Amino acid sequence: MASNKEEVKLFGMMLSPFVTRVEIGLKLKGVGYKYELEKMGNLSEALINYNPVYKKVPVLVHNEKPVSESLIILEYIDETWKQNPILPSDPYKKALAHFWSKFIDDKFLSAIKKAIFTIDEKERENGIEETEVALQFLENEIKDKFFGGEDIGFVDISAVLIAYWLPIVQEVVGLNLFTHEKFPKLYKWSQDFTNHPIVKETLPSRETLLPYFKARYETFLASK
Amino acid sequence: MASNKEEVKLFGMMLSPFVTRVEIGLKLKGVGYKYELEKMGNLSEALINYNPVYKKVPVLVHNEKPVSESLIILEYIDETWKQNPILPSDPYKKALAHFWSKFIDDKFLSAIKKAIFTIDEKERENGIEETEVALQFLENEIKDKFFGGEDIGFVDISAVLIAYWLPIVQEVVGLNLFTHEKFPKLYKWSQDFTNHPIVKETLPSRETLLPYFKARYETFLASK
Structure with a gap:
């Protein structure tokens, strides 16, 4: 307490x-x-x-x-701190929130890493495919404005790396993984989420994130 | 409910x-x-x-x-089902239980897989070392009879693969990773845990597990 x-x-x-x-x-x-x-x-x-x-x-x-x-x-x-709950209190809804957050950290993260930081071309293509499969699962999970319903919750916050980091990373790498055309609901969600006042004030600026990833990706390419 | x-x-x-x-x-x-x-x-x-x-x-x-x-x-x-709690209700103790269970599934599992199912000898040795480091962390975490205190809880149940599967697996593979000498508290815990009446009646028999792993390990060796 x-x-x-x-x-x-x-x-x-x-x-x-x-x-x-x-x-x-x-x-x-x-x-x-x-x-x-x-x-x-x-x-x-x-x-x-x-x-x-x-x-x-x-x-x-x-x-x-x-x-x-x-x-x-x-x-x-x-x-x-009990105010403004992040996780649902219902055990089943909470289990689902845990499931999708773990999914993001296990499945999505390993797939996107493979899609970006793999030398072997075939492996890289597998990574791209796995990333798209993961995004499709999440696309199917959005029923309301946010994963958490009308307010942001555990899965939304977990997925910040999809909402904000992924678009910047794919721009650096030159991939079109996450687009409005391919994942309309998830894309709409990413806009709503990153424009939530608390999220917006917390995100690092695009102007620092983009050159950071560019440098990191160039280091990777140079090591190939 | x-x-x-x-x-x-x-x-x-x-x-x-x-x-x-x-x-x-x-x-x-x-x-x-x-x-x-x-x-x-x-x-x-x-x-x-x-x-x-x-x-x-x-x-x-x-x-x-x-x-x-x-x-x-x-x-x-x-x-x-609220009777016989598995997780502590205190948020900090619950966070620790989540931490160590995740540790078992992330760190311990990846280390032991590397220690057993790796062809490269150097990598295999790294796996053995990482497994021992992971076991040492858990050894240091046992303060009472069980991880959960005087009764079994979330971390104990998560660690069933260390208490029961690991001794059988290491016997098949011919490793001495988890012994009374190296990890006295964890070893004592594994005895107490596997002798808990409910755990004992749930575990598969050694007579089915041992030949299953033998066959699996031989398949791996043959594929080398």
Whole structure:
């Protein structure tokens, strides 16, 4: 339970969709937090102590207790601060939210990585196909304005990397995976989601994300 | 919520630790269920309809509503039938339970697969090392009789594949990964856990599991 004297710290990194998930969660709840900026390749001792297993961001530290893994943090936030629920209370609807969020982190992420960062051409094509299959499953799951219904919820926040990161990444790589023509409902959703006031103010700017991915992709191409 | 007229079906397969997780959960709750036996390579149409994304067991179907993914099913069971809680109600303890269960499915499973089913000798050695690192993290996490305290809980059930499957698998492969000497607390835990009456009656017999893995491992060796 939230007490009056709270200390909430978020160990994060610029441009990470996983950190962005946690920030959206905290802002939806109206929970103030101190952002501890970590740098790739030069992590703080504090971060490594708080997350010795994975040694990575995001880590939420609430009154000195660390929680790692973005979806687990998001659920912790939802249960600790009850206002503006992120997960449904109905067990079946909650199970579905867990299922699709895990799907995004397992199936979608592995497919898109294969579609972008694979040298072997045949493997790369498999990755593209798997990405489109994953997006089609999500397209079929949108019944309302958001995955969560009329308000954004757990799956919407999990899918921020599809709504905002994917269009920028595919532009850099020169792919047309996620378009209005192929996935009209998912595309409409991505517009509505990224224009939600709290999401909008949390997303990193396109002007920083685009050159970052360009550089990363060029490094990959040079290593081929 | 559980009503009086319930239909609970579990689509499962013999010898699967993931199906066993769900069975332990249902039995702990005292929930009766119908077991629908699926066969590898010849899945029923019903199973594919219920789990079109992964097309695999376990799937729990509760009053015609399907839930997939063993850890998600286990949480659904815990929230639907409230008796004998599996997950802690405290948000922080629950987050830790989620963290370590995910750790078992991500880190431990990928490490042990690499340690067993890798042709490249160097990679195989990395897999062995990563498995031991993962087991050490879990060794350090046992504070009481079980991960869940004095009663078995979410992490214990998730770790059934370490308690029961790993000793059999390492015997087949000829590895000494998980021993009393290396991991005394985890080893003691595995004995206590597999001797818990409900766990004991649910586990497949050693006499069926051992030859199954022998055959599987020989097929792998022959394909090298």
